[in-house]
Amino acid sequence: GQSLEQPSEVTAVEGAIVQINCTYQTSGFYGLSWYQQHDGGAPTFLSYNALDGLEETGRFSSFLSRSDSYGYLLLQELQMKDSASYFCAARGSNYQLIWGAGTKLIIKP
Amino acid sequence: DGGITQSPKYLFRKEGQNVTLSCEQNLNHDAMYWYRQDPGQGLRLIYYSQIVNDFQKGDIAEGYSVSREKKESFPLTVTSAQKNPTAFYLCASSIYGTISYNEQFFGPGTRLTVL
Numbered sequence: 001g002q003s004l005e006q007p008s009e010v011t012a013v014e015g016a017i018v019q020i021n022c023t024y025q026t027s028g029f030y031g032l033s034w035y036q037q038h039d040g041g042a043p044t045f046l047s048y049n050a051l052d053g054l055e056e057t058g059r060f061s062s063f064l065s066r067s068d069s070y071g072y073l074l075l076q077e078l079q080m081k082d083s084a085s086y087f088c089a090a091r092g093s094n095y096q097l098i099w100g101a102g103t104k105l106i107i108k109p
Numbered sequence: 110d111g112g113i114t115q116s117p118k119y120l121f122r123k124e125g126q127n128v129t130l131s132c133e134q135n136l137n138h139d140a141m142y143w144y145r146q147d148p149g150q151g152l153r154l155i156y157y158s159q160i161v162n163d164f165q166k167g168d169i170a171e172g173y174s175v176s177r178e179k180k181e182s183f184p185l186t187v188t189s190a191q192k193n194p195t196a197f198y199l200c201a202s203s204i205y206g207t208i209s210y211n212e213q214f215f216g217p218g219t220r221l222t223v224l
Contacts, residue, residue: 004151033211042199042215043152050211087151095140095159095210096167099151 002026004100011106020073020103028093032071038084083107111136113216115200120221130185130219132200139205141183146197195223
């Protein structure tokens, strides 16, 4: 079957760096995306990796290794507003995004 | 400003009733999607549409129906056949294209509660 695995919860300190991992198993693979969702809100797109390597967007970076079926989201200089759930999502061969269950990021002052 | 609107924000339904959730977008996107999210879980695809007058079932289509008569609109009907409809429903859209499908834009969601 198709699935994505990510930790359910991660805790970090304000100003620190945190990494959220994601491993995937899909029928065909057309890229790994990351989304942020605050409590009660809608997901917002953060980044997308189609090829191996690191993509950087401000304080957020995303990495992909297709040979390992693995990716991660790296958040630097953590701010309290980064407290949210983070989802990885992989697109298979049928245009559908398959979503992980989400990682709740808790930031402590 | 372009975006996706969903209405209502909160919806209460009695068992046995059909309800329709509205989704409208003015982003000129070809593809539209309906997801269901249960507490502490990821998003599960109900239906998606890549062009007007065409749509496909997602992983959990049973008990739901959709229509796509206009590019801007993709309403979802939750029928009485859906056994456990209480959930957060999210509508999304994206540009048509291999890479663009990975970047989806979401509406604010409708929280449906069955009484």
